[in-house]
Amino acid sequence: MTGSASVLPLENAFSDSLAMLNSEKAVEELIQQPILHGIDDHLIEFAEALRTVAKALRQAAEGKASAQAEASEWKRKYELERTHNLQLENKAMPSEKHLDENGRVVHLTNKPLLSDGAVEKSDRCCGEHGICSHQVLRDREHDHDASVVPNKMTRKASFKLSWCCKGEKSDQKKHDIVSFEKGNITTAERSSKQISLKWESPPQTVLILTKPNSIAVRILCSELVRWLKEQKSLNIVVEPRVRTELLTESSYYQFVQTWENDKEIMSLHSKVDLVVTLGGDGTVLWAASMFKGPVPPVVPFSLDSERYKEYLDSILRGPISITLRHRLQCHVIRDSAKSDLDSEEPILVLNEVTIDRGISSFLTNLECYCDNSFVTCVQGDGLILSTTSGSTAYSLAAGGSMVHPQVPGILFTPICPHSLSFRPLILPEYVTIRVQVPFNSRGHAWASFDGKDRKKLAPGDALVCSMATWPVPTACQADSTSDFLRSIHEGLHWNLRKTQSFDGPRET
Ligand SMILES: NC(=O)c1ccc[n+]([C@@H]2O[C@H](COP(=O)([O-])OP(=O)(O)OC[C@H]3O[C@@H](n4cnc5c(N)ncnc54)[C@H](O)[C@@H]3O)[C@@H](O)[C@H]2O)c1
Ligand SMILES: Nc1ncnc2c1ncn2[C@@H]1O[C@H](COP(=O)(O)OP(=O)(O)OP(=O)(O)O)[C@@H](O)[C@H]1O
Structure with a gap:
């Protein structure tokens, strides 16, 4: 498990530092030897260096020893506190048995703990959502003897899962995606599966x-x-x-x-x-x-x-x-707009929206935000915000990944960025991306939608883009995955290479 650092015995650390001290002393003595004086400058230089190294090693060993002493003090305090807590717990529940007949975890809600027999209910959990839980976990070392009062008992922190989008809470789809059982988060349903359409008429x-x-x-x-x-x-x-x-x-x-x-x-x-x-x-x-x-x-x-x-x-x-x-919904928000709601008609794209330098000879200067967090500033020819369905179109040509169209996400692919480290990103489908043309931009930017309808973005204007509610359902020839693979094989000749010849060098 991460976070569980091993602690060496203190004696080891002290003996380490003692050894360091001795080696430093040995170097000192070596330098003092009359035979070495004035013989060779290089030798003296070397001895000086050795002394520095020995000193550094001694300091490191001393540091380690003091850290270990501190750790062991904390460990002692923790053990004391833990023993104290266990004593208190044992006093509170002298003969309560918290194991079921199989010796497994027992939910508090199954065990009436209040004196009047009512089920305990925490004020942090309403218990009505089906995804809240409180648990008592027991160590299995006592399984063989149920009469023994447990000495290791941890209360698992309870929590509640809910959907949050753009700062708003929405419980709309939680039952579709997340199930919560015994405090473990599992995926109940994945958001995209092969869909079958059956005509009812x-x-x-x-x-x-x-x-x-x-x-x-x-x-x-x-x-x-x-x-x-x-x-x-x-x-x-x-x-x-x-x-x-x-x-x-x-x-x-x-x-x-x-x-x-x-x-x-x-x-x-x-x-x-x-x-x-x-x-x-x-x-x-x-x-x-x-x-x-x-x-x-x-x-x-x-x-x-x-x-x-x-x-x-x-x-x-x-x-x-x-x-x-999936489609992206794009809004152009002019500098003169009073708020983001004051935008032009939304435009839906199936492939991508591109914000580029158009006819301008200057680099684009586009400030990009994802759900109000600053992402980066695009300085280059432009930026492509693509759907996964459009990932095999312009975004691919600009170095973006090819993504299966059923994967929900937004590709953030720069076009010829003038930077050595600007790799394309794939963002989750629920985010809102804002591309802002800053006031200090040298030129205008141009937005185009599935390669059409170019719109000029002046300094101060922005393009806001998020996943649209209305996807485009397309009929498959076989199924989503085989159609996708066929299209990249046949349409793009993906990874087409002459087969390596049989003859030639072999591994022995
Ligand atoms: N450098 C480039 O690769 C580049 C440049 C500009 C536009 N485009 C793409 O062209 C699209 C517009 O298409 P159009 O047909 O109106 O223009 P178009 O007639 O110029 O065709 C562009 C090419 O892109 C292909 N294409 C389009 N969508 C695709 C997809 N989802 N997967 C694989 N290939 C796809 C088309 O088959 C066609 O070969 C834009 O959305 C953009 O993705 C690509
Ligand atoms: N019904 C239509 N009305 C107006 N323009 C259309 C219509 N259908 C297609 N177009 C335009 O015609 C152009 C070419 O269309 P399309 O991509 O289907 O043909 P293609 O380039 O020959 O095929 P491929 O994509 O296989 O290379 C596109 O720019 C598209 O926007």
Whole structure:
């Protein structure tokens, strides 16, 4: 166990210092020898050095001896105090037995200790939360003889666990995460697991979002719309641009719905059961950006999906394994704002928010705070605050770790920092990060959101970022983990290396 320093017998320390004294004396005598006088300057110098060393060793030994004497005095006082306490305890409970029939720990609450038989209740613990505990721990050396009054008894400090976030107490989810049993903290449930979605009623409306300016996507889109309508009798919603494209192709697509204004986009989440994206990662980012609140399950289709009918069929039947991709909520707070509540419309990002030097030729000067604690000042090209889902995008290029998307956290990755020791960080998901452009900054900074919507941050402005309430649920092809590994193997060629040849030197 840490903290239990071993104490040497005092005699040892004294004999150590005695030996040191003797060696110092021996050096002294050596220098005084007439034969050595004036013979060799180097020898004298060497002897002087030896004397210094011997002196230092003696002082160390003396220090050690006095520390040990002090420690042993404290130990004696502690033993005295402990014996005294045990005597008092034994007097208070002359024949109380605190072992159960198996000789295990007995909870105070199981043992009526008050004279009227009421259960003892500490004023520090209400006993109503299910995560409070008081315990009496017993040494097992007395197990064989239950009649012996225990002489080693420690009262385990009681405590209570509760959730605190940004200084506020919230008991909302404590039962999900922490269980408290016999004073030991255990994890009851981990926050993220593989999630399975099972339809309780069949999906009826599908929103299809497509990458623009791609003939292959256009062809796939019209095929898919026809199949979903004819084979699955689904309502189809597309972007206005896509509806125009479909109608240019044929008036058959009249049944396809779209929206006319932003207000209708805002209510899409309540009408759409499933979002299908035709394109790459950018199209998924685009889909996510359309939902400022809850997001329906997203099925990302890359164009090489040949068996899309089979796959979509299984999605529509369910159950689907989904990955909850966390998003970050970003607020720009201008210097003129009266408080942090006085911010511009929040912006949700699925990959990252980047604060960089933009067109400025100066280093960024960004003061970063995490829950009001100063983190660091970013002097370089900028900073990326990324989700774990976005960890394989820009943050990766800037040297950040690749993190499984189900891991809740915020990546703090500098871009070309002008410092030799600025390593990327991963912060817990519950923190709020503030990036402040100080008044003495030479230039402006620029914030961009999933690579889009650049906003200028002037000296005095800040960007405040925390985990958003609404994640983006994406359908897995297999499950979260195998999809993640497949994407880093196939998409990024992670750790691809020629296999070492069989022949060559071997260990003997
Ligand atoms: N140096 C860089 O690597 C760099 C620079 C700028 C932007 N980006 C990334 O581009 C994203 C915007 O994407 P876009 O498609 O609109 O722009 P884009 O068309 O320029 O594509 C950027 C590339 O990033 C890839 N990408 C995007 N999100 C990814 C993710 N989560 N995991 C792995 N790869 C991902 C895309 O597949 C694409 O190859 C930004 O969010 C940012 O992460 C990267
Ligand atoms: N529906 C859309 N409307 C407007 N822009 C879109 C839409 N879908 C995608 N984009 C934009 O098109 C660009 C390219 O999209 P995407 O990443 O899907 O294609 P890609 O680059 O060919 O694929 P990959 O990511 O596999 O390389 C992105 O910048 C994205 O924001």
